[in-house]
Amino acid sequence: MPNLTKTQSLLLTTGAKRADNIAMPLPKGLHGAAAKKVVTMMCERGWLEEIDANTRKGEPLWRETGDGHGTTLVVTDAGLLAVGIEPVVVKTMAAVRNRAVLASASASASTSSTKKPTPRTNTKQAQIIALLQQPGGASVKEIAAVTGWLPHSIRGLISGGLKKKLGLLVTSEKQDGRGTVYKLDAT
Template sequence: MTKLTETQTIILSAGAQRPENIALPLPKGLAGAAAKMAVTKMIEHGWLQEVDANLRKREPLWRETGDGHGTTLVVTDAGLLAIGIEPVVVEAVVAIRKDAAETSAPKLPAATQPKLRTGTKQAQIIAMLQRPEGATVAEMVEATAWLAHTVRGSISGALKKRLGLPIAAEKVEGRGTVYRLIVAPT
């Protein structure tokens, strides 16, 4: 068994306690060339492995790869064994923590569909879109007294994104772009 330095022991021990065995951040005071040398030796021994970082989970970066991605460092099974931890034990502890987090997490109510209010300009636009002939932006501007960009923003933002209404746009000769609310066949 290889003798670990104090720095290597600290890095491996800290990584073993983190989710997914991520070895970063490194101990305070370990930076620059010293950090690179320590990590390089640990990778050579097979105690650490450089893997793609999941930026959505905000995993800490070891280095950037230049294409908008980066890598992070993970303690391997060999690294766990080097500090006297059986990898199976770590997997069991992670599973127990995950189960405990799921059972203790408060249950959030299901997302509710926003309520439509009658008599509003938005309701007017929806009614116009439900007509068989649909409506153009100019017709909706006339009915609501909104500006054209406000009507288009309402269609793409409030109606399509927030309310999830299926709205189609079609170019009609002599009329321009006509918007319609797509009604599913029953």
Template sequence: MPKLTETQTIILSAGAQRPDNLAMPLPAGLHGAAAQKVVSMMIGRGWLEEVDAKTRKGEPLWRETGDGHGTTLVVTDAGLLAIGVEPVVVKTMAAIRTHAAQPPALKPPTQRAGTKQAMLIALLQRPEGASMAEIVEATDWQAHTARGTISGVVKKKLGLVVTSVKEDERGRVYRITPAG
């Protein structure tokens, strides 16, 4: 292994632990001409590479290129080897961290039988649908509660498609329609 300074070791070790092996941000207190000198030497030895920064993903900038883009620093495979880390191990660990950071897959909400919500859905699934008066009578809810449940639970939480049509004899009639 090549002889590394403490600063070089810190930069490479930190980059090995970050997603996509980002060497940025540099250690606290390293900036200006000192940072430029260390980074230039590490790029020259092939331990760091300057790449386009994905600013939309929040990657920290090393420098701006002048055309509205910026670059960041990435630890190369040679840089990983310089600190005694196998690049394959780092890529595997990065994949594990990425997988662990993803939220668990949400299971779709299940409908309990015998509840007022289930009764509301059954009314809305009928071919003739249900008017607000019919919903209020069947559930013993206020009209604003029924409308809120249709909007918040049935549409948003359960993802069902609810349409409403104004009919002359019944008023506004709500129906669950097949998605698609």
């Protein structure tokens, strides 16, 4: 996890809590040249992205483009990871918030089944899934060597992220010399 300033951390965590990960409005006291410098640097690092603002939805503007439109800032998946938030979790929470808004707006709640989140590619979560799908599975030490994560984080991802959120069947067994080995059926 990169070293972030308080302002960067506040901007990313606050944006992660908002609908569609919109980073606007900026924190109090951050405006003018300082805001431009912080935002430019965060965009260069891939933590923020400038997108067209939907003014009909009331999205706040970062800057006007001159053609009657404007842009807003959105926290990217890299920005979420920079503050230690798994993008899958944020997308799941956004889906929960959207369902709550739709349910309160509509008097007749629909009984459609909810879609389970799917694993993302090119993430540490995907790396761990690949390790668990190997014929011999993987121990916490082996996973830590690949990801650099601490053991409690690995066990938390397996229990909460893989088993509960994604609904994957992860089995574990103790093996001499390896400790607890976790396996995931490749099917």
